[in-house]
Amino acid sequence: MPPRSDYLPRPAGIAVNNAQARGWGTGWPKCQKGRMAVVVRAGVKVFVRKEIAPLVATLLEATEKRYGYDVKSGQTWGYACRAIRGSQKPSNHSWGLAIDINSRTNPMSATFKSDMPPGMVAMWWNCGFYWGGWYRTRPDAMHFEYVGRPGDVSRHLAAARKHLSGPATKATGRGEFSGPPLRLTRPPTRGDRVTWVQERLNVKGAAPKLATDGVWGPKTDAALRAFQKRAHLVVDGIYGPRTHAALAA
Structure with missing residues (x-):
């Protein structure tokens, strides 16, 4: 597994878990279940916010095709109407703006552990998803949460499509x-x-x-x-x- 030093350093000045302030409406406990859509891609089925469904689908496909990383069913999920564990603060999952990938090999833990290719993490960040592996206290390497606004989605989708089809x-x-x-x-x-x-x-x-x-x-x-x-x-x-x-x- 790559050491933490192989990954991009944590981006500065990014506020996480504040989707309502970014214009996405309410999260837990007033979840917007009717705003979710199903994404079936890379052998998995996840529910996410409708607006980012094409973006998530493109990134999941690029994760497997460009980086050879197998996204596993049963270890990968999206929407969940809940609070952050151990708190009363809404989880980004409750907005359908977060996805967890391969929980068994990328667990939330006091020590960092991830088998994700560093380039894959950089790709998701380039397309608006903050990585839980950057958390200071309990790294959560399975976790990616969208930190853009609704108006940013089209730009990030264009970037994801370049990752999927570009030659580099x-x-x-x-x-x-x-x-x-x-x-x-x-x-x-x-x-x-x-x-x-x-x-x-x-x-x-x-x-x-x-x-x-x-x-x-x-x-x-x-x-x-x-x-x-x-x-x-x-x-x-x-x-x-x-x-x-x-x-x-």
Whole structure:
């Protein structure tokens, strides 16, 4: 199982469990059961809010097709009209805005445990879902909750469709990081892995755009450092697991 350090760092400034403030109406105990829709995808059946049903369906499909992660029936669920365990605060599940995936291998626990590919977590975050694996006290790695507003759904759905059909991760076969890490060296590192990083840096807005020549030179080093800064990663010029997950997203 990947260590926690392989995943994207916890995004700053994100408030969770406040769906009503984001415009989704009431949750538990006044749940809106009539606003739920069923999603049947990736071998599982879950109920979620109607507005995000196409988004969840697309992400579940991308989870299996792009990252090879088997979503298991009986361990994956969505809507539940309930409070957060041990509290009187509505759970995001009561709005149909949360989904738990593969509970047995991603349990809520005092210690972090997850078998999810880091790139998969980055994909769900890129599409508006905050990951419970980022919780400070009791990490809940099975849990993804939508933290966007109703008006954000179409944008996140477009992003999810790109993840499902785009060439970057699927075509290169680089859903997961494989070492060794890359950095500026003398003589420079060359090869297909360098080309992939250059292509992803261009997709992520490298300015000026890099030549995808497969040579790790000073321009690639500078573009990677600029990307790491924008992505709130450690700016060290090293392409490792965390930087890979951010580039693959």
